[in-house]
Amino acid sequence: MAIFSWPPATFPLSWAAMQPTREEREHSSDVESLQESPNVSRIEFRGGPILSTLPLLVFVLITLGLVVGGAPRTEGMIIAAMVGISLGMLFARGVAAYNELIFGLMANRIATVAVVCWLWAGAFSGILADSGLVEAIVWLGWKLQLNGALFTTGVFLSAALFAVSVGTGLGTIVGFTAVLYPAGIALGAHPGALMGAIISGAALGDNLAPISDTTIVSAATQDTDVGSVVRSRLKYVLIAAGIATLMFYFLGGSNQAVDTARADALLAERADPRGLPMLIPGVVVFVVALSGGHFLGALTAGIVVALIIGPTIGTFGLSDAFGIADGQVVGSAVQGAMGMVPTAVLTLLLVSSLGLMEASGFLGKLLEWLHRSWARSVRGAEAAIVALISFANLCVSVNTVAMITIGPLANKLRKRHGIEPNRSANLLDTVSCSFPYGLPYSASITAAISIQHSVHERFPDVPVLTWSDQAPFIFYGMLLFPLMIVAVITGYGRRAG
Numbered sequence: 001m002a003i004f005s006w007p008p009a010t011f012p013l014s015w016a017a018m019q020p021t022r023e024e025r026e027h028s029s030d031v032e033s034l035q036e037s038p039n040v041s042r043i044e045f046r047g048g049p050i051l052s053t054l055p056l057l058v059f060v061l062i063t064l065g066l067v068v069g070g071a072p073r074t075e076g077m078i079i080a081a082m083v084g085i086s087l088g089m090l091f092a093r094g095v096a097a098y099n100e101l102i103f104g105l106m107a108n109r110i111a112t113v114a115v116v117c118w119l120w121a122g123a124f125s126g127i128l129a130d131s132g133l134v135e136a137i138v139w140l141g142w143k144l145q146l147n148g149a150l151f152t153t154g155v156f157l158s159a160a161l162f163a164v165s166v167g168t169g170l171g172t173i174v175g176f177t178a179v180l181y182p183a184g185i186a187l188g189a190h191p192g193a194l195m196g197a198i199i200s201g202a203a204l205g206d207n208l209a210p211i212s213d214t215t216i217v218s219a220a221t222q223d224t225d226v227g228s229v230v231r232s233r234l235k236y237v238l239i240a241a242g243i244a245t246l247m248f249y250f251l252g253g254s255n256q257a258v259d260t261a262r263a264d265a266l267l268a269e270r271a272d273p274r275g276l277p278m279l280i281p282g283v284v285v286f287v288v289a290l291s292g293g294h295f296l297g298a299l300t301a302g303i304v305v306a307l308i309i310g311p312t313i314g315t316f317g318l319s320d321a322f323g324i325a326d327g328q329v330v331g332s333a334v335q336g337a338m339g340m341v342p343t344a345v346l347t348l349l350l351v352s353s354l355g356l357m358e359a360s361g362f363l364g365k366l367l368e369w370l371h372r373s374w375a376r377s378v379r380g381a382e383a384a385i386v387a388l389i390s391f392a393n394l395c396v397s398v399n400t401v402a403m404i405t406i407g408p409l410a411n412k413l414r415k416r417h418g419i420e421p422n423r424s425a426n427l428l429d430t431v432s433c434s435f436p437y438g439l440p441y442s443a444s445i446t447a448a449i450s451i452q453h454s455v456h457e458r459f460p461d462v463p464v465l466t467w468s469d470q471a472p473f474i475f476y477g478m479l480l481f482p483l484m485i486v487a488v489i490t491g492y493g494r495r496a497g
Helices: 021-035 050-068 074-090 095-105 107-127 135-144 150-168 171-188 191-208 214-221 226-251 260-270 274-290 295-313 331-340 341-358 360-373 376-398 399-416 420-430 443-458 467-473 473-492
Strands: 324-326 328-330
Touching: 021 095, 021 226, 050 074, 050 341, 050 360, 050 376, 074 095, 095 341, 095 473, 107 135, 107 150, 107 171, 107 214, 107 260, 107 295, 107 331, 107 341, 107 399, 135 150, 135 171, 135 260, 135 274, 135 331, 150 191, 150 274, 171 191, 171 260, 171 443, 191 295, 191 443, 191 467, 191 473, 214 226, 214 399, 214 420, 214 467, 226 274, 226 295, 226 420, 226 473, 260 341, 324 399, 324 473, 341 360, 341 376, 341 399, 360 399, 376 399, 376 473, 420 473
Parallel strands: none
Antiparallel strands: 324 328
């Protein structure tokens, strides 16, 4: 953007010309946020502002313990965040002021937007996940009669389609591994590549789906909307997905003999074409969100369409989505929405922990240090965002939690340097949906291995893979991370359009 022009104007030509640009307003508001302001609640800690990091530090340490112990569960992370905030209270000058600040921080708009979106998205994905859609996609793959590497390639594309529709990477891994993994082995697919295709498709859906929790968090924390984020993300997703498709085609086969009869028997157990029309609600949400419609409106439209189509084609009834049984409210919509509550609670706690760091002045000092050192330019700021979100993903193992933790800091960095909000949102989301899916302690790997054990009990000749057997074949994640490094270095995708 040109700052100076020639010849220089003596006076502004209009009132509009006197107003600051969006970048200038964001830069100004960010600088003010780094300074002491009488309008912002402040808190002092015994030992100085650095003690305000204690709640977040305790959370990370306990979470690492959960990861090492093999139980990186959101419920445990909630307790970790509670312990951290409670310990921080011991070092605050004024317990009453500390407690009031916590209550105020939980009303943060970022957290509120994410929580509301998650409830709607959870209800929608719950309905779709139990609508027979996975069985319909299994039927579609079955009828294509693919073998070996072609089957592996088809699994990647179908897993991506399902994950984009329902917005759940983990649900995709669980559903597809149970059926398509043993069938693919019988059809001559390479076991590691087949699991890599399932996990890659799940990662792609998590990265791109408008109703994915990572998409919602990346948009909310960077002050932008879901539709524009998804549109701007396509340029990265399509490159990584296209190359991954070719890699699965060339590397997805094995020398194992094809047993078509056995594969047909396995696929027939779950194949059911009736659920194919349930792709329509997912398309509705995707199109409305990308066309600029409000996200809650898009989700509401998707839910209404799903509740019309499902009972009409007979894949589920209205009472299956929402009903009363034995004095309890039950149904897929209820389970989907309530399944997001632990993540919502954890979000409120983490946003509060980060708010303490800002209220003490520590966050401002950290940002100033970043600006003086390696985040002095746009490229440096983007590199800092990539480094911070990568480190967070290594620590907490749940990519949504990592993005909640780093998102507010990334938002301040991008404002200071005039970085487009969609750009910083994409850096957060694409990195979080890349190598984290291949970490040995990630939910994707642990879930895949768990389902493989269940499959192995039914079919002893179907192998249970180790982490090293499948991680090298998670091509989408392997490609996406270096792609974003190149994008930071070259500036690819830095500006909207």
